Amino acid sequence: MPRENLRQLADELRAEMIDAVSVTGGHLGAGLGVVELTVALHAVFDTPHDRIIWDVGHQAYPHKILTGRRDRMRTLRQKDGLSGFTRRAESEYDPFGAGHSSTSISAGLGMAVASDLMDKPRNVVAVIGDGAMSAGMAYEAMNNAGAMDARLIVVLNDNDMSIAPPTGALRTYLARLVSGPVYRGTREAAKTVVSKLPKMLYEPARKTEEFARSFFTGGTLFEELGFYYIGPVDGHDLENLLPIFENVRDAETGPILIHLVTQKGKGYAPAEHSADKYHGVSKFNVITGAQAKAPSNAPSYTNVFAETLIQEANDDPRIVAVTAAMPTGTGLDKFAEVHPSRIFDVGIAEQHAVTFAAGMASEGMKPFVAIYSTFLQRAYDQVVHDVAIQHLPVRFAIDRAGYVGADGPTHAGNYDAAYLGAIPGIVQMAAADEAELRHMVATAAAYDNGPIAFRYPRGEGMGVDMPARGEKLAIGKGRIVRQGATIAILSYGTRLAEVLAAADKLAALGLNPTIADARFLKPLDEELIAKLATTHDVLLTTEEGSIGGFGSHVATFLASNGLLDGKLRFRPLMIPDRFDEHASQSDMYAAAGLDRAGIVTTALTTLGYDEAAMAAALGKTS
Ligand SMILES: Cc1ncc(C[n+]2csc(CCOP(=O)(O)OP(=O)(O)O)c2C)c(N)n1
Numbered sequence: 001m002p003r004e005n006l007r008q009l010a011d012e013l014r015a016e017m018i019d020a021v022s023v024t025g026g027h028l029g030a031g032l033g034v035v036e037l038t039v040a041l042h043a044v045f046d047t048p049h050d051r052i053i054w055d056v057g058h059q060a061y062p063h064k065i066l067t068g069r070r071d072r073m074r075t076l077r078q079k080d081g082l083s084g085f086t087r088r089a090e091s092e093y094d095p096f097g098a099g100h101s102s103t104s105i106s107a108g109l110g111m112a113v114a115s116d117l118m119d120k121p122r123n124v125v126a127v128i129g130d131g132a133m134s135a136g137m138a139y140e141a142m143n144n145a146g147a148m149d150a151r152l153i154v155v156l157n158d159n160d161m162s163i164a165p166p167t168g169a170l171r172t173y174l175a176r177l178v179s180g181p182v183y184r185g186t187r188e189a190a191k192t193v194v195s196k197l198p199k200m201l202y203e204p205a206r207k208t209e210e211f212a213r214s215f216f217t218g219g220t221l222f223e224e225l226g227f228y229y230i231g232p233v234d235g236h237d238l239e240n241l242l243p244i245f246e247n248v249r250d251a252e253t254g255p256i257l258i259h260l261v262t263q264k265g266k267g268y269a270p271a272e273h274s275a276d277k278y279h280g281v282s283k284f285n286v287i288t289g290a291q292a293k294a295p296s297n298a299p300s301y302t303n304v305f306a307e308t309l310i311q312e313a314n315d316d317p318r319i320v321a322v323t324a325a326m327p328t329g330t331g332l333d334k335f336a337e338v339h340p341s342r343i344f345d346v347g348i349a350e351q352h353a354v355t356f357a358a359g360m361a362s363e364g365m366k367p368f369v370a371i372y373s374t375f376l377q378r379a380y381d382q383v384v385h386d387v388a389i390q391h392l393p394v395r396f397a398i399d400r401a402g403y404v405g406a407d408g409p410t411h412a413g414n415y416d417a418a419y420l421g422a423i424p425g426i427v428q429m430a431a432a433d434e435a436e437l438r439h440m441v442a443t444a445a446a447y448d449n450g451p452i453a454f455r456y457p458r459g460e461g462m463g464v465d466m467p468a469r470g471e472k473l474a475i476g477k478g479r480i481v482r483q484g485a486t487i488a489i490l491s492y493g494t495r496l497a498e499v500l501a502a503a504d505k506l507a508a509l510g511l512n513p514t515i516a517d518a519r520f521l522k523p524l525d526e527e528l529i530a531k532l533a534t535t536h537d538v539l540l541t542t543e544e545g546s547i548g549g550f551g552s553h554v555a556t557f558l559a560s561n562g563l564l565d566g567k568l569r570f571r572p573l574m575i576p577d578r579f580d581e582h583a584s585q586s587d588m589y590a591a592a593g594l595d596r597a598g599i600v601t602t603a604l605t606t607l608g609y610d611e612a613a614m615a616a617a618l619g620k621t622s
């Protein structure tokens with residue numbers, strides 16, 4: 001496409017993306033900030049032979065539109081629709097999947113080395129944001145790339161935003177670069193970057209004085225890691241982007257880092273003027289930018305957590321809160337308003353967040369690490385090695401537990417019960433509703449005898465009556481919610497609402513199930529479980545977790561204590577051992593057999609009903 005048309009293409013691409021996301025919701029701000037970058041990359045590089053890797057992948061909507069998926073953009077993040085991130089299975093233009101941040105340089109280096117070893121010359125470009133650049137994994141990759149002198153191009157997309165404003169010394173460093181002479185200078189200064197590039201890149205001794213002089217913009221951090229540093233350059237200026245990418249494309253050099261300065265939300269006023277730059281949006285009115293608000297009949301679990309932690313912190317100065325770049329998502333932005341000196345946003349650095357909290361706990365503080373289940377996966381060794389072995393009282397407020405819906409398999413919070421449950425000495429709780437969550441925050445605040453974790457899902461509560469303050473729960477004790485006979489259903493987490501609805505259905509069939517809320521995975525309420533097992537014919541467990549979680553622990557207890565040797569029929573209901581594609585949370589639980597219909601079916605099947613008997617029985621009650 002002639003260069004003069006690329007500007008028009010960028011304008012049309014931006015408009016198309018705004019229109020599509022206004023219909024679907026999703027990540028908007030990041031994609032708006034990389035429209036020109038996306039156009040320039042695809043104009044200069046021979047994709048898909050040349051690889052472009054988008055870090056996190058939430059900014060890849062323009063990339064998707066340009067690579068044959070424009071007609072499907074309005075299926076974004078919906079059942080059977082496009083993923084909200086890059087997916088190998090979705091397109092040959094997506095060489096690597098994403099969703100979690102800071103993986104692009106590692107993956108890109110792997111592709112560059114493979115390309116060399118397989119004698120398949122190609123360019124590999126990793127596009128990584130300033131937020132994602134705050135994660136240790138990015139430095140592990142650059143450290144390795146620099147030493148290998150690999151043929152890798154890293155584009156640092158610096159918009160001075162993470163989800164919230166970025167934190168840490170890197171932000172200050174990048175800001176200094178951007179306020180330096182090259183970027184703040186005249187266009188001539190920018191042209192210097194372009195005109196001298198060929199010589200600099202072909203100069204065998206790249207540390208020549210000339211290079212240092214003409215490009216000494218302070219990119220020292222990256223240069224010392226073995227990268228050519230180019231920039232900072234206006235990431236919306238196609239006139240400069242195109243020749244820079246062409247020069248870099250054709251240069252035979254070691255790893256290169258191109259520092260682009262962009263604006264998150266660029267080109268859409270409501271996003272540009274919003275504090276979060278419309279990072280994640282629901283459906284919205286394109287004209288006004290007003291986002292659709294789903295009618296809420298109950299507070300969100302996140303807000304209940306934040307409000308309760310503020311209550312507890314008001315009474316206990318030792319309580320502090322830690323987030324890994326997710327202050328709004330975890331509700332800690334509200335905590336920060338009340339206790340600004342006791343909140344720590346460490347950037348996208350989950351490993352550091354956990355061991356930082358462990359350090360505070362070792363000195364007598366009460367740290368709450370508020371973190372999505374899926375992102376806690378990044379810090380598993382820190383939980384084992386720095387917290388549990390030392391038995392330090394770190395509190396883990398695990399948000400987005402279970403299916404998260406539109407973000408799909410990369411963000412599923414399905415595994416924390418299993419991966420924490422394997423670690424000795426950690427108390428694990430799951431809230432059945434928002435009132436229980438308030439009690440669990442209070443329980444965690446009071447518990448100083450080692451690590452304690454409580455999990456709760458994305459979304460709104462059940463609309464139950466809320467206690468003014470949380471009460472300390474007896475550690476390791478569950479509760480009977482409905483006394484019956486024959487069938488017992490032991491629920492861990494918010495499936496309890498579906499279990500109670502299933503109980504009503506079973507009661508209409510003349511069955512009178514006992515329902516219990518386990519509250520604790522560790523320590524299990526062994527007395528309660530043994531009682532249910534010895535006084536009922538059927539015992540089911542339900543949970544928002546995978547194999548290895550609550551049901552597996554109950555099965556182990558039952559089997560180890562001979563409670564499966566007699567007449568008891570035990571069935572653990574859990575998230576199936578597979579990756580589930582994005583859909584609505586309710587659709588995903590229904591497909592997993594964890595909604596009321598699935599629970600009823602399992603109960604009747606376990607009682608011996610065949611399909612005909614079940615249809616007859618259920619037919620009578622419908
Ligand atoms: C390991 C991990 N932690 C947290 C997140 C949540 N998250 C998604 S995007 C984002 C901010 C990314 O900032 P940046 O890389 O600068 O991209 P931008 O949105 O500014 O384009 C965060 C923290 C994540 N995806 N992965």
Ligand SMILES: CC(=O)[C@@H](O)[C@H](O)COP(=O)(O)O
Pocket residue numbers: 027056058099163280329400404407458
């Ligand atoms: C891209 C990313 O990882 C985050 O933006 C995540 O999608 C936020 O999830 P919630 O919408 O559940 O806060």
Ligand SMILES: [Mg+2]
Pocket residue numbers: 129130131132157158159160161162
């Ligand atoms: Mg950013």
